[in-house]
Amino acid sequence: MSIRKGDSVIINTGKDRSKTGIIERVLPKNGTVIVQGLHMFKKHQKPSKNYPHGGIVDISMPIKMSNVSLVCIHCKKATRVTIKLTDSSKQRICKKCGESI
Template identity: 50%
Template sequence: MSIKKGDNVKVLSGKDRGKQGVVLRALPAEGKVVVEGVAVAKKAVKPNQQNQQGGIVPTEMPVDVSNVQLVCPKCGQATRVGHKKDGKNKLRVCKKCGAEF
């Protein structure tokens, strides 16, 4: 999976198609990512010590990693990700402009 926590991504399909957001969590075992402001569902929460009131709370749900694409920080476009070796390190490379990130 070439998308990590903190990456800026664009949603390619689904009800939130076209939205951009930051990856909050990456779930590589499930092949999903949680993106800020995308796939928001309302969840009922019971009152507890942290949340004294409870009620209905909006939360971001996981989105399949195949439905998002990384946004290049240099050219600002959604792009596929290539890989390049730099000694022992494996770098991610933008397929459109060649920038490393």
Template identity: 40%
Template sequence: MAAAKIKKGDNVVVLSGKDKGQTGTVQQVMPKDGKVLVDGVNVMTRHRKPSQANPQGGIDRVPAPIALCKIALADPKDGKPTRVRFEEKGGKKVRVAVKSGETIDG
């Protein structure tokens, strides 16, 4: 299995779709499905009928998973989308932003 280029807690930029250009933080990664949950991006509304647990009912807004191919890591320097490569620094494998050369996880 390939190394994870996007991890929980990373800042990402949406590349395509209705939320194109928005940024957010990764809440959950689902590598088997090739999807991620990003806070505030791809938010779906769910209309709920009143029930005993929720007597008021109403509209719930929950983030839906978004495909990995539609997001890119935000460059730590300027926040623009960048690709990720791996380098060996100090005997440790670290992620590096291709655009700026900045280390992502130190």
């Protein structure tokens, strides 16, 4: 998978199935991503600097990369990409419309 921060993805599983969101973080070690505002769970937060009193907060949990699909910014469809090597960089090409993402 070649998903990067800032990509649009659609979630394929769980309660947020078929919702789209933006990648906030990629955690390559775990093969997971965090999608802004999706896959939210309540977390019991211990008191900390940001939450001086602790409590229950909604946070986006990591989701497996295999459970999300990249959404092409050109054709707006969930798609797969092929990697095209150019002289200077790798380009991701949408398999559906052929545009680079």
